[in-house]
Amino acid sequence: MTAARTTPAPAGGAELGAPLGLRERKKLKTRLAIRESTYRLIEEQGYDATTIEQIAEGAEVSPSTVFRYFPTKEDIVLTDEYDPLMEQLLRERPAGEPIIESMRHVLRDAVGRIQSGGEAEQRELVLRTRLMVESVPVRARLMESMSMTGRIVCGVIAERTGRGADDFEVRVLAMGMMGALLESIMYWAERGCVDDLLDLVERALDIFESR
């Protein structure tokens, strides 16, 4: 759902064959350490009160290093790797299927994956979503990445319909859907993340579909 766009990414894609040298393993660990330090601090004292310096200290790296791994503070919280996954799942759907139907399946899959994943993953999702309601910059960044997700959806729609990804109708449709989706997440977050997210998302798609 959120765009992955960081400098030292985990070696583009999921090359299984790569044995991953010491260097790469260390990078992964650092990246994780920064994230965890950030999550912990934010839960303790909130987003605004948490400085990069504290995050660096907690992760036992220098502030410079934090910025080498994440371009902005918001990105530490928001960057994830769902977009490529979503794109893949989306492309796997039958080409004839209406896009909304495809999205429904894909989202069901994705949300299900998180919910059945580790507890840590769920806490992360909740924290991130909470931040999105509480912090203006985080929300802004999320919206930005939503619009990137929208471009991906555009790509898929375009492929299926034979139209260009830059086609006006395609873009308007995709972003309309994104708006509806984002709002359903907001709604969920505002109510303390206690409702069934999957249910909300599906309802949002229903609403969008039938008008």
Place this chain on the structure above:
Amino acid sequence: MTAARTTPAPAGGAELGAPLGLRERKKLKTRLAIRESTYRLIEEQGYDATTIEQIAEGAEVSPSTVFRYFPTKEDIVLTDEYDPLMEQLLRERPAGEPIIESMRHVLRDAVGRIQSGGEAEQRELVLRTRLMVESVPVRARLMESMSMTGRIVCGVIAERTGRGADDFEVRVLAMGMMGALLESIMYWAERGCVDDLLDLVERALDIFESR
């Protein structure tokens, strides 16, 4: 279209009776001076290269004063007073009319107003829209204000349908529409603002309406 939310607002609303003392007139002038200084500098050297200090200098005020009038740099460019106007126009539409139809009329009215307005107003619109494509923070701020506009639309829909403004369906619908609208503006901006904006907006609504 964009939310007005600044500290020294032009005396809330349009109280015609107020004779406007010297103090108020000065504030208005300062506000305008800051805006104009900003627009000029941005056109000359771009958004990022323009600092608050330069803006202040150009407007012949201190940097502190700039922040007293506008909470952030983005707000200098984006703050406008369309939201209240839109809300008013929207409420003036017949209650039975479908919301999309109402929006169509309101937008037609609003866009028309700008196009038939002064040339300065049009240049402003174009500059702002261009910035939205070029600058990440500006775009973020615009999205934020779009979601505020969405809340207003929610309010109107709620009134008409008798549902709460916090009703899930209402919110999803409103934000979906906003997404579609925003994307049509992006589309316009990306193509150099040469197409007919009104036409695009209406098409966006059509698309949104018929699915």
Place this chain on the structure above:
DNA sequence: CCATCTTTTGAGAGTCACTCTCATTTCATG
């Protein structure tokens, strides 16, 4: 016109995210 009260302003110091540069450390490779 003056005294007083309130609002607006400017100046300055301070915080924090983020950028750039450069020397040092650390891993990879033959």
Place this chain on the structure above:
DNA sequence: CATGAAATGAGAGTGACTCTCAAAAGATGG
């Protein structure tokens, strides 16, 4: 183990934004 490449840390610098405080300027009653 020597050599080259990549990652790190340290430090200085920029710019948006906040806060505080004293000076300036408009509003007000006499």
